[in-house]
Amino acid sequence: MKILYTNFHTSPGIGGHTSYISRLITGLNPDHDIAVAVPAQSALYRIANATEGVRTYAQEYPSKLQQLPAAAAHLRDILRKGHFDVVHVNGTADHRLVMLAMLGLRRKPAIIFTKHNDHATNSIGSHLRARFGTDHCIAVCDFVADRLAGGPYNRSGVTTIHNGIDTDYFSILNSGDVRTLRQAILGPMSDSRILLGSNAGTTEYKGWIDMVRALSQLDPRQIDRLHIAVAGPRPPQDLLDEVQQLNMNRHISFVGDLEDVRQFIGAIDVGFVLSYRVETISFACQK
Template identity: 25%
Template sequence: LSKRGVNGLTEEVTAVFEKFIDETKPDCVHVHNMHYFSKIHALVIRGIATKKGIPLILTAHNVWDDNLFLDLTKKVKWDHIIAVSHFIKREIIGAGYSHKGITVIHHGVDQDSYFSKASTRPVFKKYPVLRGRKIIFHPARMGLAKGCDVSIKALRIVKERFPRAILVLAGTRNIIDWGQTQQRDIAYMVSLIKSLELKDNVLIDAFPLKDMPHLYAASKVCIYPSTSSEPFGLTMLEALSSARPMVVTETGGMPEIIKDG
């Protein structure tokens, strides 16, 4: 791949897609985020869908500010676009796409997994340090874009009134580190915690998905002070479904779900 590049894969991509379409005979083709990453894949599936008379639907989970995003959003003829938030819809319209071809469908969560009476026992058993503490839960990957440093700085203020409050920064190892900044961001935040003398008030770990409902249940409040334009933010719904208050920054699609007051 490194020698041929993505452009050299057109024939292989076409063969794989055509074989799949011929075998499954779909009523429509629904792709996710194919307005980015690989121009070849988007153009190939557009060509196949047109040839076979199959509607091509795109769900856009993100937007970017570079030429690849603008090129694929405007030049690939999507029969319809589903945006995960009104923020995403506005951004796509700003890229030159007609508002008539976009429908907003917000994400949802499984309320059988995230509910107010989820057990807290697994969390306190695994992390005894959390027992009897006021837990502030920041459910996001560790990174400056997710506002983890904002949470840490805010904790210093909270600690003045609630000395035993503890901030849980819940990251995950299952991420794609596009800018190769993850380890640098973590190192900065560890240094920040030390300089603000908060090492006894912060717990950092990578939690498996199955532990998340228990963490929400154990928390007093959840926060997501993202400093980037968050497209939507599933953690908001997870917190609300768990009957926990959620504090967010007024950016991206988050104000569509969380209202002040």
């Protein structure tokens, strides 16, 4: 089977969509002809491009109306030349562009849509995509399946395929030299403080600032026994300003985007995920 995976994310950091699609590519690549059409600057493009046997296309998924025709024409050319059996879309932006790109195609592949988030599906756009651009829908957990029940995607059918994590791969036994990372975060006190860590990301809705706020309410002697480490890109400036206002700068470390989170997971004593919207089944939480 010839499968094309699409995704609109542009970040060079590895997020949930990247983890999801990259694992599908790895699992299906030995038995199927796999291609990926994603933004060239994205982590998924980099990973797919390094995977032997996977064809990788640089494809943008713009939101501005005036940019859609050129992007759709580029994707249509990929579809026409690729002769794909299935296009697997993973978000509104790529789903919409795939629909536009298929206009005028004689041979149209099936469109499979995976819903990862908790966004409502009662918009006009959702009804159009469900009616004209979805042959089947995948829910990543029972919660998402319940959100889809009775909505426009019912006509295409919904299958729940639960997100999963290779717990052996992410175990402490595969973490490597975690002592060096603890010392880099905590300094010489690395063995005496409790390290609270989150690799869920640094955007506002990830909720890591709530952990900072909670610790700031503790007695100073208790705070000194704890430290927070957060993996992800540079946080929004307003949250960094709040950390400073709470006088918590010396109690938190931002370790940046991580290509491999195993050492980080091995280094922390307690993991936390405090996301309060969008998330449905967090990879960070499962790890």
